[in-house]
Amino acid sequence: MLRTLNDLKAIKDASLELVTLRNMTGQDYTKKEVLVCGGTGCQSAKSKEIVSLFNSELDKHKISDKVSAHITGCFGFCEKGPIVKIFPDDVFYVEVKPSDVDEIIKEHILGGKVVERLLYKDPDTSELIRTQHGMNFYKKQERVALRNCGLINPEKIDEYIAFDGYLALGRALTEMTPQQVVDVIKDSGLRGRGGAGFPTGSKWGITLRSPGAEKYMVCNADEGDPGAFMDRSILEGDPHSVLEALMIGGYAIGANKGYIYIRAEYPLAISRLRIAIKQAEDYGLLGKDIFGTGFNFEIEIKLGAGAFVCGEETALIHSIEGKRGEPTTKPPFPAESGLWGKPTCVNNVETLANVPAIMIKGSKWFADFGTKLSKGTKVFALAGKVNNVGLVEVPMGTTLREIIYEIGGGIKGGYKFKAVQTGGPSGGCITEQDLDTPIDYESLSAIGSMMGSGGMIVMDEHNCMVDIAKFYLDFTVDESCGKCTACRIGNKRLMEILEKITQGKGEPSDLVKLRELSETIKDTSLCALGQTAPNPILSTLKYFEDEYKAHVHDKRCPAGVCKDLVRYEISELCIGCTKCARACPVSCISGKVRERHVIDQEKCIKCGSCYTACPVKPVKAVLKV
The missing domain is CATH 3.10.20.600 (Ubiquitin-like (UB roll))
Incomplete structure (x- = not known):
């Protein structure tokens, strides 16, 4: 149980060897550590098995006292996972498989020789790069929100403390007033990373000034954009940073309770959050009388059902209250009247992940990154x-x-x-x-x-921009809460027009309708989901109007994506390898070995399997539009 800031510093000092080992990359040292990416993506590629194999093999070689293997968070280079990094050698192995573990131990750990076949190969120079900072992928990056991801074991609180974890909270509680904390965040220029970009310090200040003895901090972890996994990776790789930031924010605004609203589709993030909360409670860093200052704070996890609209703060608040996740008009803003009518501050995961680093290193340090109006x-x-x-x-x-x-x-x-x-x-x-x-x-x-x-x-060049607009609109139509007519009905009408166009049934007047209806929906929808839903249509119309016209006037898809506007043929360069026929799911391709094959257009379902299977590049199955 940590009662004072000195108790926290004692834990940090006890972990000094860990800090030294991971900060002295490239230097000779008697101990070694093997960190294996333990994010969702790498776990799907057997990274958990890799960690287990390392530990069992290290035991067999009787060197587990000198070498240890741990999971860590996402290194970021997902294209090359699973990743294994060895400290203090600073060796970065990519695309590691369980079958590679024995070789790494024998060659690298025991033999002192780098396993070159597992190093990253620069695609331009063919150079083998052994260090993380030597790769172009990392050279222009500055990791602040992701500072601990890939560096610590997210399931061990001592490792977080070793890298200044909870020090910012301790200093805030023992050395600063709530207003001083607000001023630090305000001076840093940190803006909300959830999309709106509202100044975080100003939001905290408004909530602090709002009257009321009961207030709430809420972490918005309802990350729902297609292809987005920033918040999930932070929660999986550095959950304590979010807990610490919630408590700092709670102290700053006068709240004693925080909620983390996270979609249930993030089981690994949820698991690590629960582990982190239990560890913080056991250490006395979360709960009552934190650091003996009289400040109390508790955190509760609320699981969302995956509704995209619940990323909007008022809809999220309603969901926490047990109501239907629908947005409401503002004002009043949550900072004035949020959860159960009490002042509530809602920040997203990435925003909060920056807070401890800002409190430790200062506002100017953070503000030195970025531009005049967009800091960090x-x-x-x-x-x-x-x-x-x-x-x-x-x-x-x-x-x-x-x-x-x-x-x-x-x-x-x-x-x-x-x-x-x-x-x-x-x-x-x-x-x-x-x-x-x-x-x-x-x-x-x-x-x-x-x-x-x-x-x-x-x-x-193989993407059809009309199809892209339809993809995003299909998502927002499905995710609309249905509360306002503009979004509920208007976006469905937009979707029907896009479907007509991609089916070759579009008319010139449809392009006019797309623009006019899009502008109406933007102006009349209740919340940001509806107000921004037409953006993909308007931007693709602006920059790729010729593609829309080709679909409408010429009844063709220039990219060859829209199935109703495309036809597959096999050119005279066919080598008769039969791979296309074997790949076809409806057996519509005929032809003898070493002779040109033919597609039966009546049976063809335009799946593109033949195009993918043909080994002759670039002439495989030729699109005729």
Whole structure:
């Protein structure tokens, strides 16, 4: 039980060897540590089995006193997982399989020789890179919110404490007033990372000034954008940072209870949060009379059923109260009247993850990152047609081109970049002409997109932008709470028009209807879900109107995606390998070995299996549109 700040410092000192080991990369040291990515993605690729094998094999070799293996959070380089990092050697192995464990132990741990075949190979130079910081993927990143992910075991509180964990809380409670805490966050320039970008310090200040003896802190972990996994990775890799921030926020606004609202689809994050809460309670860092200051705080986890609309703070509050998750008009804002009518401060996971670091290193340190109006760093889930899929944390002001081509490694397969969607279903498509736009709230808004929570989907020449708009709209139609007519009915009408167009039944008047109805929905919907739902349509119409016209006027899909507007044929360059016929699920391809094959167009379901299976590139199954 930690009663004073000195007790916390004693735990940190006791873990000094751990801190030293993981901070002295590249130096000679008698002990070694093996950290294995334990995020959801890597666990699906057997990283838990890898950890178990390491520990059992280390025991067999009788060196478990000198070498230990642990799980950790996401390293970010998801494209190359599972990842194994060895301290203090600073060796970074990628795409590790359970069958590789024995070789790593014998060659590296016992033999002192790096296993080169498991090192990252630079695609441009073919150089084998042994260190994490030597990879282009990491060179321009600054990890603040993700600072402990890939560095600590998220299920051991002592490791969090070893890296200054709960020190910010201790200092806030013992050395600062609530207003001083608010001022630190306000001076840092931290803005909400959930999408709206409202200044966090101002939100805390409003809640502090709101009258009432009972107030609440709420962590919004209802991350629902397609392709987004920033908050999940933080909770899986560094749950204590969020707990600590909730308590700091609670002290700052005058709250004694916090809620973490998290979707039930995140079982690993939920499990690690529960472990973290129990550990913090056991240490006396969560509960009553924290650090002997008289400050009490408790945290409760509330599971959401996966409704995207519950990411909106008023809908989220209603869900916590046990009501239907529907938004309400503002004012009053939650800071004035939220949970059960009490002042409530709602911050998302990434926003909170920055707080302890700001409290330790100061407002100026954080504000030195970023731009004039957008301070600090931002985490993005980089996905789609890009070589280096993963979590990316960069200073605000970094350009889209830097993220996609330098960190992301460019477009898969050497194809041509077409667009990038930022802000998820609420955002918009950004084209080549705006790739040098700095990433900040104002700049993205100026080109018709938005920061959003941090989803970033890259598309190439094989993506149909009409189909992309339909994909995002289908998502928002399904996720609408149905409370307001504009969103409930209007978005369905938009969806019907898009379906007509992609089926080759569109008319020129449909393009006019898309624009007019989109603007009406934006102006009349109750909450941000409806107000931003037409954004993917409006941005693709703005930049890719020719594709819409091709669908409507010429009845063709230039990208060959819309099935009703495409036809597969096999060219005269067919080598007669029969792979296309074997891959066809409806047996509509005929032909003899070493002779050109033919597709029966009446039977063809246009699934593209033949196109994928054919080994002759680029002429496989030729699209005729």
